[in-house]
Amino acid sequence: MIHGRIAKKLILYNRKVSIEPVVDKGPGSGMAAHKPLQLKTFLMILVMVLAGPVGNVLLGMGMKAASPVSFWPPVQLLQSGLRVFASVPIWLGILSLITFFVAYMLVLSWADYSFVQPVSSVAYGVVALLGWLVLGEKVSALRWAGIAVICLGVFVVSRTGAQTTSQLPAGNG
């Protein structure tokens, strides 16, 4: 059994040696710790941080156009609801949010959550930017500061790792 294992290792070792060129590529060449950011990841994150905010801004546009929305009595709420869902920006906004969601799911299927989450918090800044540029909203300095602190907070949250319920035993080679 043990002999078998050693033999297997030797075979693997020999194969590795025969395949890999024996050239020293300098420090850090052995273990590729940082994979370069792939183009598809970059594109999907770009879609996310654009489609999400655009969707929210479109919803905002639609709701501002439909306002005032009355919540009470229920008959009025129903009327407001019908008015809201008859507007084009609302449906475009929903479509945009669905696009965001699909891109989010796709990128999460190959990239780390702890990488995607802080990067996507850029969307808070994009929303404020779009609100200011497209909708002409006044964004105070205090609000910009708040958005920056939120992004920092999301960054810290994501640095804690995605799983805390179970821990792997210490590695023993």
Next chain:
Amino acid sequence: MLVFILFTIIVAAGTGGELCVSRAMKRVGEAQSFHPMEIARVTLRALRQPWMWAGVAMMAFAFFALLGALSMYNVSFVVPVTALSYVAGAFGGAAFLGERVTWRRWVGVLLVTIGVTLVFFGKS
């Protein structure tokens, strides 16, 4: 007053809905492939989970509350405040899913809260 009710619904129902959906999906199990038949099978299984329906209902409720908030306030105010879902997520994960929340994550949660407070008081 209405602003607090709406944001409470957005954050609590949104996070609660996500917790329910994630609970349902954990029962359904992982999809083995992206084959259409497999996706259909997983979808059908998911639709038979009561937690899934509870989750979808809560998320829909949160969406309508978001629309309500957007009818009254600016987008650049509403969306940053919804970041409070990170706070609700940390508490919810600790309370309902038995996740251990590290002190570092609490620091992040505190920062998000401070940021939202700044956005709130920066309301011009």
